[in-house]
Amino acid sequence: MFGRRQRAAPDTFGSEVLRYLEPLYATAMRLTRNRADAEDLVQDTVVRALRFRDRFEPGTNLRAWLYTILHNTWRNRIRDTAREGTDVDSDRIEELAARAEGPVDVETPERVLLRSTMDAELREALDELPEAFRQAVWLRDVEEFSYAEIAAMLDVPIGTVMSRISRGRRQLYEKLSRTRNDAQVPASR
Amino acid sequence: MSDCRSVTEQLTSYVDGQLDAGRRIELERHLESCVSCRRDAAYERGGHTVLRHHASRLRDEPLPPGLRARCESAVREQAGASLPGWRRTLVPTVLSVIILVFTASAIFSLATRRSDAVLAAQLTADHTKCFKLFAPADAPAMGAHDVEEMLAREYGWKIHVPPSSAGLQLIGARRCLYADGLIPHVMYRANGQDLSLFVLKGVTRNASDLVTFGHRSQIWTRNNTTYVLVGPADSSGLADATQYMIKEAQP
Numbered sequence: 001m002f003g004r005r006q007r008a009a010p011d012t013f014g015s016e017v018l019r020y021l022e023p024l025y026a027t028a029m030r031l032t033r034n035r036a037d038a039e040d041l042v043q044d045t046v047v048r049a050l051r052f053r054d055r056f057e058p059g060t061n062l063r064a065w066l067y068t069i070l071h072n073t074w075r076n077r078i079r080d081t082a083r084e085g086t087d088v089d090s091d092r093i094e095e096l097a098a099r100a101e102g103p104v105d106v107e108t109p110e111r112v113l114l115r116s117t118m119d120a121e122l123r124e125a126l127d128e129l130p131e132a133f134r135q136a137v138w139l140r141d142v143e144e145f146s147y148a149e150i151a152a153m154l155d156v157p158i159g160t161v162m163s164r165i166s167r168g169r170r171q172l173y174e175k176l177s178r179t180r181n182d183a184q185v186p187a188s189r
Numbered sequence: 190m191s192d193c194r195s196v197t198e199q200l201t202s203y204v205d206g207q208l209d210a211g212r213r214i215e216l217e218r219h220l221e222s223c224v225s226c227r228r229d230a231a232y233e234r235g236g237h238t239v240l241r242h243h244a245s246r247l248r249d250e251p252l253p254p255g256l257r258a259r260c261e262s263a264v265r266e267q268a269g270a271s272l273p274g275w276r277r278t279l280v281p282t283v284l285s286v287i288i289l290v291f292t293a294s295a296i297f298s299l300a301t302r303r304s305d306a307v308l309a310a311q312l313t314a315d316h317t318k319c320f321k322l323f324a325p326a327d328a329p330a331m332g333a334h335d336v337e338e339m340l341a342r343e344y345g346w347k348i349h350v351p352p353s354s355a356g357l358q359l360i361g362a363r364r365c366l367y368a369d370g371l372i373p374h375v376m377y378r379a380n381g382q383d384l385s386l387f388v389l390k391g392v393t394r395n396a397s398d399l400v401t402f403g404h405r406s407q408i409w410t411r412n413n414t415t416y417v418l419v420g421p422a423d424s425s426g427l428a429d430a431t432q433y434m435i436k437e438a439q440p
Contacts, residue, residue, distance in 0.1 A: 014264030021257055026250040036343060036364060039253050043322060046260045050267040119246050122239065126247075140205075141240035142247050162201045169204070169236030170229060176239060 013056075017049050020066050023143070027067065030138050031074055033127050041077075045070045064149050071135070071153045125175040133168030140165050193219075196226045204234050259322055266321070305397045308417065309406035315365050315374060316385040316404065316419040324376055324383070328360040336362045336375065346373050348388050351437035356380060357430045379430040382421050386434060389415040407431065411439040 028038035139150045151158045220227045333352035340346045353359045357379045365372035377384040392415040397408040407418045416438045
């Protein structure tokens with residue numbers, strides 16, 4: 001991967017990178033949860049991709065490579081600034097997960113879908129997930145990366161990726177069902 | 190396989206349809222007899238289904254104005270096609286310095302008192318990077334009031350922004366990328382030279398004037414606020430602009 005000096009034609013590589021701006025920005029929005037950070041993150045990602053273009057192996061997946069840069073950049077940034085929400089300590093995630101997973105009545109997926117889940121509501125529920133779960137479910141279910149690709153992006157073992165996807169999906173679904181139940185429960189019960 | 194733990198570990202592959210037939214049948218047999226795993230499987234499938242169903246709309250986030258243009262300009266600069274020879278070598282050099290400074294300085298925080306050299310290095314890196322990324326050569330002048338309003342609206346900052354004056358043009362403001370993104374960075378051009386004013390509220394420092402990475406940083410404090418003006422190392426031609434900023438920066 002390193003030390004490769006072969007260059008793609010400059011305009012081709014650059015315009016290939018620019019093709020992914022929208023998905024990168026959508027991902028950055030869910031990662032950072034605010035527009036200014038997402039904008040900075042995407043811009044940094046593009047600048048780094050151009051800067052380290054020699055490390056990209058032509059013929060491999062450019063989209064996955066860009067997502068890896070995006071997540072590395074974000075990880076470095078939150079580690080360095082020690083900002084809130086950076087805690088990917090697994091004990092804490094387990095604890096959060098355990099707290100969130102009480103036994104509740106759930107609806108069938110079909111019914112949740114039928115009530116035309118608003119995109120805003122879904123984004124909100126996603127944003128409430130612990131960051132590690134949010135990244136994993138987003139990369140899997142929205143961006144459709146493989147477990148191995150996600151493991152490389154997040155720099156964690158595949159088993160961890162799968163358990164985060166699992167937790168993330170379950171918590172998300174529970175939040176959405178709960179929103180629905182809260183709205184429907186009559187005052188006297 | 191009636192072990193709940195091993196079922197839990199395989200739920201994701203199961204929901205994703207990636208279990209082979211034998212293991213899938215075994216897992217489903219367990220689900221029939223285990224309420225708790227059945228519930229987990231229903232939740233996981235539910236979350237997966239909802240996300241897949243909404244995936245294309247979730248991906249649909251409109252780009253903020255200007256982001257594409259700035260990225261395109263980064264691509265053009267990198268390609269270097271339109272650059273004269275000296276800039277072609279300068280740009281990568283500057284970028285390396287930025288990345289080096291960024292990596293080296295990211296471990297510091299402006300919240301703690303560090304040496305002036307570190308502060309100057311951090312802000313010089315931000316100055317270089319922001320001008321490179323966000324300020325095209327023909328950036329139009331902006332009204333100080335508009336910039337103040339934008340900073341208040343976007344970041345909740347209430348600061349006084351010195352307006353353009355003779356030979357000095359206010360061209361915009363950003364949130365400083367480093368230092369936790371907590372510092373307003375106001376950008377000016379004076380006689381074609383890039384000038385940055387950084388405003389560090391609640392920070393007191395002794396006045397200082399130093400050159401770092403080919404840029405001059407002038408640091409001064411008024412009313413519990415530290416101001417840092419970053420510009421070209423040889424700012425002899427910018428004496429008026431500098432005096433003006435020092436006079437105008439505080440409200």
